[in-house]
Amino acid sequence: MTDGELLDALVLDDSYTCINTISDSVQGRVEVVCRKSDFKVFVRKYIPIELANREVWEEIARLTAQEDSCYTLAHIEQIYELPNYLVIIMEYIEGISVESLVKEGGSIDVKDAVCIMLYVCEALEALASAKPRPIIHRDVTPGNVIVVGLGGIASSRPLRMEHLKRHAVLLDYGIARFAKPGNAVSDSSSYGDADVPAGHDTRVLGTRGFAAPEQFGFAQTDRRSDVYAAGRLLGYMLCAKEPGTQDYETALSEPGVSQEIAAIVRKACAFEPTARFQSAREFAIALYQAARVLGFEDILPTHGSLEDMHKQASVAAVANMIGQVANNSNALLADNAPNTGDISAGSSSHQPGLLPPAAKLKGIWGLIAKRLATPSGMRKRLPLVIRIVLMIAAAIGIFVFLVNLIERVPYVIAGGWGDEPYSLEAWMQGVTGILVYGATIYVFGTILYLNWGINRERPAASTLVYWRRVLLVICVSFALILLTGFIAPNTSR
């Protein structure tokens, strides 16, 4: 670091005044500061340079700086370096940590707990969506989840967190790191990453009781480690007992705790990462499903990326219902009374997040129900050849129907071709044609969209991307139409 750089950093550093030091340890110093220029309050973190992962912080800063960014992450204002510290200026979030909420008021109501968890899932999903490498938080604990908007009163329950964009914020990215490329298998010889080599994963532990087993050095951590910690957090909120203790296990099985949710907690906290939810997204979908069963789905937040997860949960629930109805009718047809009882008992105590009974259906209907019941993010993709054929067919379909659609537009607007007399019947046919062709193009567009991306694991989630692709195909078709018009100008009717 040159003198000039240091001088610049010092000017930056001194443009904030320290109001209050929150913590000061070997892990670094955290203080509340005030910017002298506009008296805005921020949190300043001094992280010892050897513990800091500047790339991760910069990526989080980039994520939170976007316009439609995730509100459940703290916005990062500035990052600069001093000779022995990486300094982060981040948004000051006023609120109460889940930890103090539970310590002061005992367990949190299941509705609020699920709400908070959805916000946490949103934050984790945002971190995991970082490009090109997903970020793993590794320290999801009650102390790091801040519930905002309570007006500083912990006793103001119920928390009233419906539909707000921001009510819980995930903080402290101090030990976050990029996921290793490739599979999440422990491989101490892999140094493919610029940050900590795989063998060093145990260097900074998370918090006891919340950190996943692999964070203690059993294997490489990945996004499923965060799912584990999130599951533990949910369990902690529900039974107000430190996870990892015997009390916690017994409290979780008590009748006071909703067993639908307890099942989710257990699945999220499976020792083996493959047995957990594979992402925060799946976790959130399971929560939505459970909330639907428990009848409070309508109060849950559904903004931003949560909207998509909510939709997937609804689709799965509908498919689930179809499956149950079909199963019941099958059983009735077979006139097998005990079996019917079994199924209804099974459906009432069915565990959310697990495959619904639709999987029991036979033949092609079973396949379709299963595919519908699986959120699109988790679906296996069709074989490549079929996908390519589908995509080509869809593209041709869009082209053909677009030609027909465009042909009808001037007719409908003008009310008839030059030499043909106007008739209401013909006009109506034109309008119907436009509607039908439009709908067909939409269907073909969907097919195209779902199968787009040869190497992707799953289709991109945002509707924006979808419309962009459809628009692209329409534009190309349009260009082709114009081109054919130029080549053969005299082939009109």
Next chain:
Amino acid sequence: MATEFVHMTEELLEQLMASATPEAYLNRARADGDLVARDLSGYLHELLNKKELTRADVIRASGLNTTFVYQIFEGSRGVSRGTALLLAFGLGCTVKETQRLLTHAGFSQLYSRNRRDAIILFCLEHGYTRVQCDDELYRLGEVPLLDDKSEG
């Protein structure tokens, strides 16, 4: 306040003379907060806030090396008496603040019976900059401040 400080110190000295063991005095003095904690960086930050300066200003006004000043403010590096005086000029200290700064840094205060110290005291009192003070020292045949920072 200067007289008050001296008076206080004299009072403490009397108490020390009167106590039977050093511990007896130390315990009482610690309880009353009469002992000066040697916290140079804390005092420097205090001055910085009071005078609404930035460390960059101090670096420019004192003529000291950037990294060096940063480390002094961090508390990761000690200072010599010469450096402490340069910092005092960099921070635009009054005589009283300079004496206190020297005490925090663990050095003897400026002494008016010492020729060089007397010149520096005069310069501080009259609000000279570091450059003006060095000119005075040079004119009167004393070692200028900037040449006297010997050790860090």
